[in-house]
Amino acid sequence: MPFLFRPSFSREDRDGMAAVLESGMVATGQKSHEFERAIAATIGMEAAVATNSGTSAMSLALDVLGIGTGDEVITPSLTCIGVVNAIARSGAIPVFADIDPLTLCLDPASVRDAASTKTRAIVPVHYGGHPYDTAGMRAVAREIGATIVGDLAHALGATVGGEPVGRFADLSLLSFHATKIITTGEGGMLAGPAEIIERARLDTRHGVSDDLPGSEAEFAGSRWISPGLKIGMSDIQAALGLTQFAGLEARLAARRRVAESYTAAFAEHPHLVTPAEQPGSLSSWHFYTLRVSADAFGPDAAAFIAGVHQRGGAAARQFYPAHLMPLFSGDATRAAVPLTVTERESFLSMSLPVYPGIPEADVRAVIDAVLQTAESLTR
Ligand SMILES: Cc1ncc(COP(=O)(O)O)c(C=O)c1O
Known part of the structure; x- marks a missing residue:
């Protein structure tokens, strides 16, 4: 069966990491910066601080914004559970x-309906790399007085009106987990205005500052100014991140080519719904x-996904809605609005492999398996 995700590494990736090992400077340092x-x-x-995961970057964002007990944070239910856990x-x-x-x-109108006087932040995800409605989200955030922590875990390289998507958020978090657009194995980043990021940086390294403005001049040495964590990125990982980053444009183009092959194969099918970029995005x-029609296949694509596997293709449900998990269905949340679209679309959706370097034969196998499954299961 074809892989669903597969990271790829070049000679430059290996050489970059080897150079860091030889230098002996392997902890957080110049490569990370x-x-x-x-x-x-x-x-x-303006600035960014590298972390050991996207989930850590999310925790850091909440810390630096002073968000905690008594506050509310609005998030899609169709997201990585790490974000919900961090909240x-x-x-x-x-x-x-x-x-x-x-x-x-995330739908800005639903965010407005879900907001309360306790809402401090919104964490919209550019789901699968497709930008959310940045203008609509900005307007709602302003109206309810919330900070936007844009979740760019999937969206490195995505743009709206020719502008990179980070520009439309107050803070942005990224992930460099193995499955992401570029990878450092595990890793993440929090980005935003330099002043906020420098404060966040302290909490990635024990809350220690060597040069905090305004601290006692006579005190020589480190200053422990907050009970920070140790959640930075090593320079070994950062070296990998840099060489992976050098290939970003080629990686994005390769993903786009595979996506176009799928869309060319499925767009005219009466019971398959292909993803489309919104105007300007x-x-x-x-x-x-890929989404399947409920009329043709029923409300849950599980049998369709199994059919694709049986026919030698790869497909998987991506996220399970967080609000349907026991952990987040009770008092751990405030059920503010109906999640009708989330519940319907998440069960009709599946991810197909789109990673750079996927063999052409695998793309063909996925297309054939999807089309054969659609033919055999249509009611
Ligand atoms: C939308 C989204 N946000 C955040 C994360 C968290 O990233 P990490 O796995 O690096 O903690 C992920 C990871 O899969 C994700 O998909």
């Missing part, structure tokens, strides 16, 4: 809002989310 500057510039933000661990309540049926991204095609 170089990687931070490259990513911040690419997503349209819950901060003491704040994750409140789920519904998604747009076209992009599967460019996707990074982290996922290729």
